[in-house]
Amino acid sequence: MVGASALPTFADIEAAAKRIEGFAVETPLLESRKLNAIVGGRILLKPECLQRTGSFKFRGAWNAISKLKKSGAAKAIVAFSSGNHAQGVAAAAQIARLPAIIVMPSDAPAIKIANTRDYGAEVVTYDRVKESREDIAALIAKERHAAIVPPFDHPDVIAGQGTCGLELISKAKALGTDIDDIAVCCSGGGLTAGIALAAEALSPRTRVHTAEPEGFDDYARSLVSGKRERNAANAGSICDALLSPTPGELTFAINQPRLGPGYAVSDAEVREAIRFAFETVKLVVEPGGAVALAAVLTGKIPANNRTIGIVLSGGNIDAALMAEILRG
Amino acid sequence: MVGASALPTFADIEAAAKRIEGFAVETPLLESRKLNAIVGGRILLKPECLQRTGSFKFRGAWNAISKLKKSGAAKAIVAFSSGNHAQGVAAAAQIARLPAIIVMPSDAPAIKIANTRDYGAEVVTYDRVKESREDIAALIAKERHAAIVPPFDHPDVIAGQGTCGLELISKAKALGTDIDDIAVCCSGGGLTAGIALAAEALSPRTRVHTAEPEGFDDYARSLVSGKRERNAANAGSICDALLSPTPGELTFAINQPRLGPGYAVSDAEVREAIRFAFETVKLVVEPGGAVALAAVLTGKIPANNRTIGIVLSGGNIDAALMAEILRG
Numbered sequence: 001m002v003g004a005s006a007l008p009t010f011a012d013i014e015a016a017a018k019r020i021e022g023f024a025v026e027t028p029l030l031e032s033r034k035l036n037a038i039v040g041g042r043i044l045l046k047p048e049c050l051q052r053t054g055s056f057k058f059r060g061a062w063n064a065i066s067k068l069k070k071s072g073a074a075k076a077i078v079a080f081s082s083g084n085h086a087q088g089v090a091a092a093a094q095i096a097r098l099p100a101i102i103v104m105p106s107d108a109p110a111i112k113i114a115n116t117r118d119y120g121a122e123v124v125t126y127d128r129v130k131e132s133r134e135d136i137a138a139l140i141a142k143e144r145h146a147a148i149v150p151p152f153d154h155p156d157v158i159a160g161q162g163t164c165g166l167e168l169i170s171k172a173k174a175l176g177t178d179i180d181d182i183a184v185c186c187s188g189g190g191l192t193a194g195i196a197l198a199a200e201a202l203s204p205r206t207r208v209h210t211a212e213p214e215g216f217d218d219y220a221r222s223l224v225s226g227k228r229e230r231n232a233a234n235a236g237s238i239c240d241a242l243l244s245p246t247p248g249e250l251t252f253a254i255n256q257p258r259l260g261p262g263y264a265v266s267d268a269e270v271r272e273a274i275r276f277a278f279e280t281v282k283l284v285v286e287p288g289g290a291v292a293l294a295a296v297l298t299g300k301i302p303a304n305n306r307t308i309g310i311v312l313s314g315g316n317i318d319a320a321l322m323a324e325i326l327r328g
Numbered sequence: 329m330v331g332a333s334a335l336p337t338f339a340d341i342e343a344a345a346k347r348i349e350g351f352a353v354e355t356p357l358l359e360s361r362k363l364n365a366i367v368g369g370r371i372l373l374k375p376e377c378l379q380r381t382g383s384f385k386f387r388g389a390w391n392a393i394s395k396l397k398k399s400g401a402a403k404a405i406v407a408f409s410s411g412n413h414a415q416g417v418a419a420a421a422q423i424a425r426l427p428a429i430i431v432m433p434s435d436a437p438a439i440k441i442a443n444t445r446d447y448g449a450e451v452v453t454y455d456r457v458k459e460s461r462e463d464i465a466a467l468i469a470k471e472r473h474a475a476i477v478p479p480f481d482h483p484d485v486i487a488g489q490g491t492c493g494l495e496l497i498s499k500a501k502a503l504g505t506d507i508d509d510i511a512v513c514c515s516g517g518g519l520t521a522g523i524a525l526a527a528e529a530l531s532p533r534t535r536v537h538t539a540e541p542e543g544f545d546d547y548a549r550s551l552v553s554g555k556r557e558r559n560a561a562n563a564g565s566i567c568d569a570l571l572s573p574t575p576g577e578l579t580f581a582i583n584q585p586r587l588g589p590g591y592a593v594s595d596a597e598v599r600e601a602i603r604f605a606f607e608t609v610k611l612v613v614e615p616g617g618a619v620a621l622a623a624v625l626t627g628k629i630p631a632n633n634r635t636i637g638i639v640l641s642g643g644n645i646d647a648a649l650m651a652e653i654l655r656g
Contacts, residue, residue, distance in 0.1 A: 025358075025359070028356035030353075030378060031353070033380060047610075049610040050358060050609075050610055050611075052361060054610060111607070275647070278612055278647065278650070279439070279647065281378075282375075282377040282378055282382060282611060282612040282613075282643035283378075283610060283611065283612065284606050284610040284611065284612060285610075315610035319603070319606065319607065319654040319655075319656070320654070320655070322606070322650075322651075322654050323650075323651040323652075323654040323655045324651075326647040326648070326650050326651040326654070327647075327648070327651045328647070
């Protein structure tokens with residue numbers, strides 16, 4: 001069990017921001033007048049699909065791995081991931097010149113497995129239903145004297161993801177804009193927790209919301225019940241990046257007292273949001289990266305006369321799935 | 329005939345930059361480490377697909393139309409365009425509260441016609457092979473007391489497009505980066521001319537190059553021969569935005585003494601570039617907006633150890649065509 005003392009703070013996010021400078025992309029804040037007109041509010045998009053490795057995950061991975069490299073604590077890096085964290089860790093380990101072994105589900109999108117190997121990592125696949133990725137990673141860590149960089153439940157990972165919120169809020173402030181709500185695509189809750197910490201420090205009136213796939217809304221339900229709920233299923237959503245079974249322990253400790261209500265969207269609504277991002281914003285967004293946009297486009301998160309930050313958290317979608325979505 | 333005195337200057341681009349501020353998007357400068365590694369140089373992408381109306385055309389349209397509005401010289405705006413200029417003019421006229429009549433080829437992509445109507449414009453279609461869009465526009469201008477805003481051969485339009493070059497070079501300088509070459513998707517030459525003027529003023533050693541579809545490389549051939557050459561065909565390329573038959577008179581006067589050699593790419597190379605932008609950069613780029621990227625990806629514009637600015641000039645591609653390209 002990790003004690004409360006291990007929770008990251010805003011100071012850790014500021015330190016992470018210095019660490020990622022020159023390594024991560026400072027993604028722009030984009031605004032679409034068409035989107036604003038459709039929802040009747042002002043939407044500020046934070047396109048993490050434009051981030052190095054195609055998702056926000058590089059932020060946390062580099063923050064954690066650059067610290068491990070500096071301390072000399074690990075001979076290699078192990079991670080388990082449905083794909084985006086895998087790419088983030090592989091790329092960060094490559095920069096740090098540490099070997100990376102990534103444990104990935106055998107049904108992960110081909111592009112994510114291929115890209116992870118392209119970053120020089122060794123990929124070990126497992127059966128998402130029958131095997132435990134945690135057990136496999138622990139065994140590899142022991143055999144290879146490697147440090148595990150978990151996908152969300154680690155202070156350095158959360159602090160790294162928090163830089164996304166720091167940038168979003170700082171850039172909005174530079175435009176003279178106050179943000180009412182931030183909608184975040186949520187799985188284990190690391191990105192959400194980092195953004196919640198940044199918002200608390202920089203813009204306390206801003207409410208941060210989780211967006212999740214229907215059937216995988218463990219975070220929304222946990223926020224209501226006050227304890228970490230589990231999803232009934234562990235597969236079956238188009239959002240391959242958002243299938244964590246339950247909130248992280250650390251992330252839930254951070255998020256529970258800080259978040260507004262969470263929202264869930266259907267696969268059909270996610271497909272609509274991906275198509276909308278293609279047609280109107282000209283960005284490639286993967287299913288798991290489009291749930292927050294879907295939550296706003298459907299009106300589940302009310303945008304009327306509000307200013308809402310939306311994180312488009314990733315863009316690693318297979319060409320075949322995108323073609324299918326575009327054919328309608 | 330337009331005299332040399334009508335040629336825009338860098339001061340006109342600076343004035344245009346003030347005029348478009350708060351109306352156009354100051355598009356970011358994006359860099360992909362994967363793209364850099366592939367071509368062996370440093371590539372700075374200027375994604376005008378993220379511009380208002382989905383292409384750079386809004387810049388020139390708003391510069392011209394906001395001036396017309398201020399002078400009270402026109403009761404309406406007429407334009408002829410294969411699509412992107414149409415959307416730029418329609419959106420600019422809507423902001424200026426002037427009626428817009430757009431003359432568009434009947435075979436323009438459905439999304440471009442629909443979007444033009446969405447911006448409140450009246451669309452008049454014509455047969456690209458049998459009819460003259462110039463004649464139709466002139467007749468409408470006379471009947472409706474309207475000013476024609478041409479797609480490229482006008483000082484205010486060229487100056488507006490030049491703001492794209494001004495931003496590209498200024499942002500690169502802010503990064504401490506000197507640009508060796510800028511590759512520009514080229515049809516009538518307005519964007520190229522504006523960027524050439526900006527480069528001459530801000531970074532005289534930077535060479536600006538046209539990129540065109542094979543069979544529609546009138547600009548490249550004109551730069552070689554020293555006179556305005558014509559294309560043999562007026563249809564048949566995937567690049568619907570780049571089918572102008574010959575360089576503009578004004579644009580050629582600006583470009584001829586200022587440009588490096590021009591390059592042509594095949595439809596297959598353009599498809600590859602669109603797919604690359606989807607997979608690696610996570611941007612939606614239309615065929616006509618991808619020719620400059622294609623010219624660099626194919627090695628036709630050598631990138632080895634060079635720093636090259638590439639303008640991704642538009643993203644208005646039909647979903648059906650994108651799906652076909654992604655299916656491969």
